[in-house]
Amino acid sequence: MDRYEGSQNAQSAGPGTDPRKTYDAIIVGGGHNGLVSAAYLARAGLSPLVVEARAVTGGAATTETPWGPDFKVTALSYVMSLMPPTIVNGLELERHGYRVVPMGPDFMPFPDGRSLLLTGEEAHDGAELSAFSRKDAENMPKYDAWLRGIGDVLAPLLLKTPPNVGSTRPRDLIEQLRLAWGMRGLSTRGTADAVRLFTMSVEDLLDQWFESPEVKGTMAINGVIGTWAGPAEPGTAYVMMHHTIGDVGDGKMGGWGYPIGGMGAVSAAIRASAEAAGAHVITDAPVERILVAGGRARGVALRDGREFTAPIVVAATHPKITFLDQIDRSELPADFVADIERWRSRSGVVKINVALSGLPRFSSRPDLSARELSGSVELCHSLEYIERAFQDAREGRAALAPFSDSVIPSTLDPTLCPEGTHIMSMFTQWVPHTWAAEPHTAELDAYADRVIEGYDRLAPGFKASVIHRQVIGPHQMEQEYGLVGGNIFHGELSPDQLFHMRPAPGYAGFTTPVKGLYQCSSATHGGGGVTGIAGYLCSKRILRDRRWRR
Helix, strand or coil: CCEEECECCCCCCCCCCCCCCCCCEEEEEEHHHHHHHHHHHCCCCCCCCCCCCCCCEEEEECCEEECCCCCCCEEEEEEEEECCCHHHHHHHHHCCCCCEEEEECCECCCCCCCCEEECCCCHHHHHHHHCCCCCHHHHHHHHHHHHHHHHHHHHHHHHHHHHHHHCCCCCHHHHHHHHHHHHCCCCHHHHHHHHHHCCCCCCHHHHHHCCHHHHHHHHHHHHHHCCCCCCCCCHHHHHHCCCCCCCCCCCCCCEEEEEEHHHHHHHHHHHHHHHHHCCEEEEECCCCEEEEECCEEEEECCCCCEECCCCEEECCHHHHHHHHHHCHHCCCEEEHHHHHHHCCCCEEEEEEEECCCCCECCEEEEECCCCCCCEEEEECCCCHHHHHHHHHHHHCCCCCCCEEEEEEECCCCCHHCCCCCCCEEEEEEECHHHHHHHHHHHHHHHHHHHHHHHHHHHCCHHHHHHEEEEEEEHHHHHHHHCCCHHHCCCCCHHHHHCCHHHHCCCCCCCCCCCCCEEEEECCCCCCCCCCCHHHCCCHHHHHHHHHCCC
């Protein structure tokens, strides 16, 4: 496994960058949500400071150069979809270098020599699906329309702060009524469908619409991606919807895209926007503790002994780090501490990045162009194939036949590698979630071998074309990137960890039990994926609270 050596989006910052010790707000964690929060607070006239433990900002959204400057890879996050135009336009990200190109068709090759190439064009996709099932071909447009109808109502909820459900305070009651009014677009039938999505397994949902194992397997991937749950687990239908309701500005629901320059370019654009508005950023600045006195946040103390003070502190880090490591538990209510201790942040994801000497040539379609391979290139033979991989991990071993949601971003972004070569990003599952506690280096290498051999069986010569490889398991995700348990969402997207329960009842509105301390990690509402929504909503809450106090 290649060692981490650098980042494309690294910017010089460190001790002495700004001599002040007091700010209007301090953001702990320079991931994309922390940077979004800082940008909005700076635009509102506040002076925010971002303190980041690593040498680079961006968190899981970084572009790295593990094999030297010629090859650039997005270490963890790898595609864009859910960042709303509200944020892209509001922070003028395009002016700061943000550019996303829509991905191409989705390609699914199978061991029997057949394959699916889905472009989103109804006539073309109907013909492709008919080779597997005429019924599935007929149902796909109906299914897409059904999903779109629910998504049109549910998608706006991502940009709404969850109310404090159950509270009888007048302010909270008003927010609950506003939420109910916003859901008026759902009919009785639509409400029932939405409840099903939140509670059903993606397997049961797909069984109602489709019959081909290959088609169902292809569509189930979005229901389990990044999740410690197989397709038969309740709640995975919502995970599928969460990954489907976004777009990248092309008007297509479920559209995904590649940021030019890798995901680090997204973080760099947000940081540039924040700094242009007056925010300050320091890196290599791990926080030892959040300073609390008299029940109110007062600032932060860094591991190197420096202290910075501010009346507002925003935690953009995993809630277990924030509330169990950086704050004395005596400062928090016992039931809140218990909620955070119970917060489930399991994973089992292994990210594999490879450099290839050329495009793969698949036996089922050896003449596919770079454009035709510019979407997802799946290693997933059926719904049962996914379930077996999960059961292997549940039983305590790495999947014998892992599945992979892979992309080749260099097909649309030639800045990532030398001409003629390509970068392939493989988001694979599963290994036991307990592997977050230890490196398991040898086992991870053997697991990565199996993923590559899986592609080699579909595209002979693929294994020989791999010229560099990077393998990142749950332990490295936790230790290096702050993803506790290796969970990319900072917490599982299960029904009991969504909306007003995220990450704890009574504190889903980006507040905490400590006055002046807010939270905007991916464990809060809107988190999951590179969206910026949590940082955006948190900053709105901070500014609203300031107005109320005045």
